[in-house]
Amino acid sequence: MNVKILTGLVLILFVLGANAQTKKVFDDVEISVKNATVNTPNSDFASTTDNGKLIYNSEVKVEGGKKKETYLLYDVFSTQIQPDGTLPKRGEWNPVITTKIQEGPMTICQATGEMYLTQSYEEETDVENIVFKKENVRLGITMFKRANGGWTEIGQFPFASKEYSMAHPTVSQSGDTLIFVSDMPGGLGGTDLYYTVRKGGEWQEPVNMGDAINTAGMEMFPNLQADGTLFFASGGRGGKGGLDIFYTEFKNGKTGEVLTFDNDINSAGDDFGFVPGPDERYAYFGSNRNGGQGGDDVYIVLPEQYKIDLLVLSTFTEKPVPDAKIEVQNEKGKVVEEYMTDTAGRTTLKLEMGERFNLLATKLGYYDKQQEINLSPEGQFANQEEVLYMDPSHRLKGQVVNIMGDDPIEGAMISIKRDGVIVDNALTDADGYFKADIQPDRQYLVSADAENFLGTDIEFSTDGMEPGELFYYFQLYPLDAGTRIGINNIYYDYDKFNIRPDAARVLDRIAEALAKYPDIEIKLEGHTDCRGTDEYNQKLSERRAKATLEYLVRKGIDKSRIEAVGLGESQLVNECGDGVDCSEEKHQENRRTVFEIMKSKVTKKDQTE
Known part of the structure; x- marks a missing residue:
């Protein structure tokens, strides 16, 4: 990037775009960085993508002034992106915006059909000398609307001023949040990132993104993607060179940790304007690193590997399937990688670009499931997030x-x-x-x-x-007053009143309810079978009721909330009375405890409603 450009924001015509890349694609994978074929001996850099085309800025010679001298201006061009991410040869391009003023980076909102373009003020462009030698030329943002296959200007973006610049915008997927660069008063450094939100059709007062993003240096060319990842360049965070590319998360006006790339995307030169291509299988950025063709060149990032966040779900419940084994097979059927899903049913695959793969998911209790991942240039490209459904057996x-x-x-x-x-x-x-x-x-x-x-x-x-x-x-x-709870499995052994383990679990339920609803008061009834005398069974049932009460008290329930009574064999639930031959299972049905809710603040619903 021309050093003189850094002295005035107007001359920093930075690249950015509405489409964006997520960090998993280009981080922690092998990549190659190649000089693009559209580059010239002058300055060229990418701006955004639009319907399979790369929109980029390129310096062109313009005649102007009284002496008809030539000088360089940025205009906007487009070129078709090839399936492998490469670009056609120089000359296979179409002009998008060409005027006698500077056109810088832009952003396009597909949802609203709007374009926001960096431009210099028209009355300040008629200069005798080369434009880059003119200091402090201010920039503004011009708004356009897509119409009849082209763009119709609809006016200048609000908040513009001749006292400072606003430039290189990036718009959210919905079109209701715009981030831009400005050197307006009150910032933290040379240039800061700001954002504004559109409410009721009106853009609200810009907000400085604060020291989580901005530094005492220069922050510029923001690039906001659909999932909230924000890319930007900074000269105030250290790194490999003058300007480096960083990224963070930006959602609801808040930012996350600021990270940077650990590969060849950043260099000892100025690196800026990260623009992902369709399907995010490659990306573009600008750099003046050594070995280029001009001052700034467009570079293509081509990952040798592709990272996919795989989510495995059940077709029955649509819930995550943890601990599923994922085998990655190449086209010859050889297993080249193995993965396991975590507790959230996720795992991250790292696959070689240019090949087809078959995923085989297996887990106990599920039928095996296969799914193709096609990373070949001619295939249907995989998403960064793939979902694989398994059928439970x-x-x-x-x-x-x-x-x-x-x-x-x-x-x-x-x-x-x-x-x-x-x-x-x-x-x-x-x-x-x-x-x-x-x-x-x-x-x-x-x-x-x-x-x-x-x-x-x-x-x-x-x-x-x-x-x-x-x-x-x-x-x-x-849990309404008057409810009688006939718990079928609070049973006692014959002639016993101790609490059996199977009964304890049910009593724990009663204790939990009484603890959760302190206004409930209950009566518990102890019952026996018919064997033994009426007097003996009455006393046995009382002992059983007392044992149940004491169990609940040991669980922390106030004794005053419980009335315990024994009813002996007076309320049998089946035909097993005196003189009837019944099985032990039948007799056990009568050895039980019944709870009745005597008082409760829980409102009982009208069953006829």
């Missing part, structure tokens, strides 16, 4: 309802434990349904919880289960 589906009327419960939390470890969570939809992937030959505990309801669990095993789907129906008791 075993699936769990269920519905959670209110036991009082079987109304579906939306937003119930489903927690899934596999072999004692929580492996998944789900929320029920508006109809109370949920679904999850499960694996064969495993033990599962599935819990269902909802606000103002008593949660419950089910256990099952997939040992020996054929591929297919399991369905479970969860009925939850509402």
Whole structure:
């Protein structure tokens, strides 16, 4: 970059673009940097891309002044990008904007059909000498609208002033945020980056991007991409040379950590204006490094490798699939790389450019899945983020309802434990349904919880289960006054009143509900089977009720909130009365505890609504 250009912002006609590259494409991969064929002995640099074309600036000779002397001005040209990222030979180009004033870098918003172009003020361009020797020529931003295959000028961008320059804009994908460079008063250095947001059709007052971006030196040629990555050049952050290319994240007016490239993109010279090509399989930037054809040249970044963020999802739940093995096979079927997805179902592939690959994803509980990645020039190029869907061989589906009327419960939390470890969570939809992937030959505990309801669990095993789907129906008791909760699996051994382990888990549920809802008061009833005398069973049921109460008290529940009564064999739930021959399982159904909510601030819903 011409050193004299650095003395006045007007003469810093920097490159930038609306399209952009993400750091994973060009970082941490092998690249080659090549001088582009469009370069001339004068200054040339890329500006942006537009519908498969590279828009670039090039110095041309112009006659002007009374003595008809020739001087150099930047005009805007376009050239078709080849499938491999290279450019046609010099001469195979078309003018875009050519006037008698300086045209600098531009940005194009595809969504709005708007172009923002750096230009010098017309009345300051009629000079006798070479324009680059004229100091302090100010720059502004001119707005255009796409029309009839060309561009129609619609006016100057707001906030312009003859006292300072505004230049090299870059626009967000939506067209409602514009970042630009200015030396307006109040900045941190020679030139700073500013942004403005469009609200209600009006651009708001520009905001300096602060010391997270700007330094005491010069920051310029910003390039904002769709995912929020912002590229810019800086001479105040050290690096390899005068100007280096840096990048950060810019979203909602906030910036992230500022990073730079660790490869040959930056050099001992000035490097600026990073412009990615279509599909981000290559990029362009400007540099005055040694070995060029002119003052500034367009250089092409051609990655030898391509990085792809792969996300593996279940076709059944659309949730991430962790610990999936990904084999990368070349066209001959040889495995060249292996990867594993993380807990978020992601992994980063690093593949050689110019080849076709086949991905093979495998995991227990899923059918094998193959997917092609075509990095050849003639193929359908891969995205930087690829999604691979795997079909689960075993699936769990269920519905959670209110036991009082079987109304579906939306937003119930489903927690899934596999072999004692929580492996998944789900929320029920508006109809109370949920679904999850499960694996064969495993033990599962599935819990269902909802606000103002008593949660419950089910256990099952997939040992020996054929591929297919399991369905479970969860009925939850509402925690309303008057609700009687008949817990079927708080059982006692015959003639015993100690709490069995299987009963403890259910009692823990009761304790959790009482702890979460401190206004609830309950009555618990102890019941026995018919064996033994009525008097003995009455006392046994009282001891069972007391044992249950003491268990809840040990869990931290205030004793005053619990009334415990024994009802002996007076309320059998089946036909197993005195003199009836019943199995042990039948008798056990009668050895139980029933809870009734006596008081609660939880409002009971009208079941007819």
